[in-house]
Amino acid sequence: MKIIVLGASGQLGHCLKKVADERSITDISFPSEQDGNILEPTLLDILFEKEKPEFVINCAAYTAVDKAEDEIDICRKVNNDGAENIAKVCSKYNSTLIHVSTDFVFKGNVPQLLVETDPAEPENIYGLTKLEGEIAISKTLTKHFTLRTSWLYSEFGNNFVKTMLRLGKERDELGVIIDQAGSPTYAIDLAGAIFDIIHSESSAYGIYHYSNEGVTSWFDFAKTIFDISQVEVHVKPVKTVEYVTKAVRPAYSVMDKTKIKNTFGIRIPYWTDSLKECISRLS
Ligand SMILES: NC(=O)C1=CN([C@@H]2O[C@H](COP(=O)(O)OP(=O)(O)OC[C@H]3O[C@@H](n4cnc5c(N)ncnc54)[C@H](OP(=O)(O)O)[C@@H]3O)[C@@H](O)[C@H]2O)C=CC1
Numbered sequence: 001m002k003i004i005v006l007g008a009s010g011q012l013g014h015c016l017k018k019v020a021d022e023r024s025i026t027d028i029s030f031p032s033e034q035d036g037n038i039l040e041p042t043l044l045d046i047l048f049e050k051e052k053p054e055f056v057i058n059c060a061a062y063t064a065v066d067k068a069e070d071e072i073d074i075c076r077k078v079n080n081d082g083a084e085n086i087a088k089v090c091s092k093y094n095s096t097l098i099h100v101s102t103d104f105v106f107k108g109n110v111p112q113l114l115v116e117t118d119p120a121e122p123e124n125i126y127g128l129t130k131l132e133g134e135i136a137i138s139k140t141l142t143k144h145f146t147l148r149t150s151w152l153y154s155e156f157g158n159n160f161v162k163t164m165l166r167l168g169k170e171r172d173e174l175g176v177i178i179d180q181a182g183s184p185t186y187a188i189d190l191a192g193a194i195f196d197i198i199h200s201e202s203s204a205y206g207i208y209h210y211s212n213e214g215v216t217s218w219f220d221f222a223k224t225i226f227d228i229s230q231v232e233v234h235v236k237p238v239k240t241v242e243y244v245t246k247a248v249r250p251a252y253s254v255m256d257k258t259k260i261k262n263t264f265g266i267r268i269p270y271w272t273d274s275l276k277e278c279i280s281r282l283s
Pocket residue numbers: 006007008009010011012013033036037038039058059060061062063078082100101102103130149150151152153157158
């Protein structure tokens with residue numbers, strides 16, 4: 001079963017590589033951006049002609065949430081046009097696409113669990129362009145699994161856990177937002193779930209929500225990171241209005257995972273258990 005991973009140089013791409021090695025999945029390739037640039041349909045065509053993939057995992061994205069507010073065009077190109085390019089080439093070669101999207105497609109202004117059919121109403125450019133990408137895929141391709149995830153972290157790339165550990169070394173006190181709630185997701189767990197879906201050989205295509213179990217705030221997430229790592233730093237709770245950022249972020253973007261669990265029988269770890277695992281690997 002041939003699999004190719006696009007956007008392999010990023011955080012999730014590295015996690016897929018690690019999990020593929022752990023599970024001895026060998027019929028998988030991780031083309032460089034030079035060979036798998038999602039903005040170059042001709043390159044994608046050459047790649048697909050050569051590899052004839054049964055499954056394509058798209059990890060390529062523009063993920064700089066604040067910067068996106070000033071770089072709308074490039075953000076939209078990658079998150080929308082790039083997603084559409086992949087869907088078209090998957091359709092041509094009859095490949096199944098596993099695409100990754102985000103909780104930031106939701107406005108998240110009501111403290112209730114979000115299901116896949118809830119209306120998406122992004123509050124920032126990143127979320128808007130990710131939603132556009134989801135729509136482009138569903139219009140172009142039937143055989144897709146679009147997984148919305150949230151608050152991804154791992155030992156690879158840039159993420160909140162690594163930022164906190166760095167800042168914790170540099171400062172005695174940190175202000176962290178307490179009134180935004182969500183579910184952290186260890187990207188290694190997400191990578192495992194992606195392979196579980198592929199190996200299920202299911203044709204229950206569509207949108208699914210995936211995060212680790214449990215709910216927290218960025219403030220509690222930060223405190224837990226420092227507790228587990230035994231780093232002494234004073235974490236001060238701050239409100240969103242006191243912590244000014246370019247992009248507006250959802251106040252409550254906790255996603256219901258019943259659909260993915262029931263469809264594929266996936267067991268999802270609790271967020272603090274996965275965080276301990278990640279921190280032990282980091283140290
Ligand atoms: N990080 C998070 O907290 C969350 C992420 N997601 C989604 O999960 C997915 C994976 O995210 P993550 O791994 O963390 O993101 P990263 O930013 O770590 O990785 C994205 C990768 O895409 C690459 N890329 C950008 N443009 C292109 C292109 N034109 N062609 C090929 N590759 C390209 C980037 O390369 P380069 O660095 O050279 O630009 C980068 O390596 C994304 O779809 C993201 O939207 C969802 C929720 C949370």
